Structure formats: structure tokens, C-alpha cells
């Protein structure tokens with residue numbers, strides 16, 4: 001037997017480990033930016049219905065790279081999604097120029113009032129749109145979510161957790177990828193099934 005107060009007294013509150021990716025589309029996403037600190041990543045989009053997500057390239061012996069589909073380099077940036085009030089992960093492609101997310105967002109990181117701005121972001125194919133306006137006075141600034149995220153980040157949270165992780169061997173078993181591998185021929189899963 002144990003006193004519930006003794007059991008939980010020294011237990012640290014658990015921080016959210018699951019981060020969702022921001023899903024940009026034609027419908028505007030309302031985002032709050034609070035940091036320039038992110039993580040670089042190389043992602044494949046896997047359209048197979050069993051995956052239907054961006055997944056980190058497992059690197060050596062990656063079957064998606066093998067069939068001629070290289071990963072997209074992105075910078076992962078934590079942002080607050082106003083709709084969910086949660087910190088989510090924005091994929092900023094490594095591209096500069098008109099209509100690219102990096103070019104549209106970068107000037108704002110020098111602003112002292114970054115956290116007083118609302119970023120309304122849309123995406124149409126590879127082209128992004130960003131409209132910036134002052135954050136409404138009554139807006140929820142989601143400071144608790146941001147503080148929780150900062151604490152988890154200090155403890156080593158990687159933004160890659162927002163994306164499902166597949167080893168090279170596991171990706172090779174995804175039906176659509178398997179069919180392409182069989183068509184090309186010559187791919188073998190890494191030894192011991194580890195894709196690292």
C-alpha cells in the first residue's frame with residue numbers, strides 16, 4: 001500500500017511529447033511566431049494511404065531515395081496554431097524567392113513585436129502566402145503552451161517527433177514504395193532491419 005500523495009509528490013508533470021505538424025492549405029492557418037530556433041530536417045512525403053505523411057529520410061539505404069525521389073530540405077519551426085492553441089511544427093522549405101515561406105517570414109524575426117503579430121498563412125502547391133496583422137487585443141497568446149514547449153525544448157525535445165519515424169526497412173515494406181522497388185529492382189533492406 002502507498003499513500004497517493006507520497007507516490008505523486010516527486011513526480012514531475014509530464015510535458016507534451018506529441019507535436020503535430022501545421023497542415024497548410026488554401027484555407028488560411030492563423031499562426032503566432034515566438035522563436036527563430038528550429039531544427040533542420042530532410043523529409044519525404046509518402047502518399048501511400050497507410051502512411052500519408054511527411055517522414056524523415058532514414059539516410060543510408062533509404063528506399064524512397066533509391067527510387068529517385070530525393071528528400072526535401074526544410075527548417076522545422078515551432079509556432080502556435082491559434083485554432084488549436086497548441087505549439088505545432090511548421091515546415092519551412094529551404095528555398096528563397098517570391099512566394100516561398102522563408103522569404104515571406106524571415107523579415108519579421110527582426111521585429112521586437114514579433115509576438116504581437118498574427119501570421120495568416122496559406123499554401124497553394126509550392127506557393128505560399130503570408131499576411132501579417134496586429135494580434136487582436138483579446139487574443140489568447142497561449143503563453144502556457146509556449147512555456148511548456150520551451151521547457152521540453154530545454155530538455156532536448158526534437159521537432160522531428162511531429163513526423164512518424166520509419167526505418168529504411170520499414171519504408172521498404174510500404175505497399176506503394178514496395179511496388180516501385182520491385183519495378184526498379186536491386187534494393188535490399190539494411191542488415192538487421194535498422195535504417196539508421
Ligand SMILES: [Zn+2]
Pocket residue numbers: 044057058059062063064065066070071
Ligand atoms: Zn530518403
